[in-house]
Amino acid sequence: MNVTEGSAAILTERPNPNKNMETQTAGAYSKRLKKQLKTIQDLGVQNRWKCQQFIGRWRKALKKYDIKEKNLKNDNGAKLKLIGQAHIRIKSLEKQLWFMDSNIRELRIKLDSQRLENKRVIERYERAYRQVQNFEGQDSLQIEVAISGAGLD
Numbered sequence: 001m002n003v004t005e006g007s008a009a010i011l012t013e014r015p016n017p018n019k020n021m022e023t024q025t026a027g028a029y030s031k032r033l034k035k036q037l038k039t040i041q042d043l044g045v046q047n048r049w050k051c052q053q054f055i056g057r058w059r060k061a062l063k064k065y066d067i068k069e070k071n072l073k074n075d076n077g078a079k080l081k082l083i084g085q086a087h088i089r090i091k092s093l094e095k096q097l098w099f100m101d102s103n104i105r106e107l108r109i110k111l112d113s114q115r116l117e118n119k120r121v122i123e124r125y126e127r128a129y130r131q132v133q134n135f136e137g138q139d140s141l142q143i144e145v146a147i148s149g150a151g152l153d
Helices: 028-134 140-150
Strands: none
Touching: none
C-alpha cells in the first residue's frame, strides 16, 4: 500500500510477484530453491565421501610404497654394509697374498741358489770320486792331496 502525502486518498497497489520473488519464503520458487540446495548438499556429501575414499586409498597406497621404500633402503644399506665388509676382507686378503707371494719369491730364490750350490757340491764330489778311482793303487797321501786339490776341504 502506498500513502501519498498531501492527499487524502490512499492508493493500493497489487504486489508484483516477479519483483518479490527473492523475498518469498513459501511458494514454488522457494520449493525449487530448497530442492536444488538439497541436491547440491547431497552431491557435496557424495563428493566428500568419494574424496575421502580416494584420499584413503591414496594414503594406503602411499603407506604401502613408503614401507616398500623403507625396506628397499634398509636392504640397500645392509647390502652396502656387506659389500664394505667384503671389501675390507678382500683388501686384507690382498695384503696377505702379497706378503705370501713375496715370501714365496724369496724362498724360490733361496731354493734356486741352494740347488745351484748342491749341483756344485755334487760335481766336486764326483770329480773327487773320479780322482780317487784314478789313484786306487797309490798311497793315501796322494789321495788326500787329490781331494784337497778338488776343493773338498
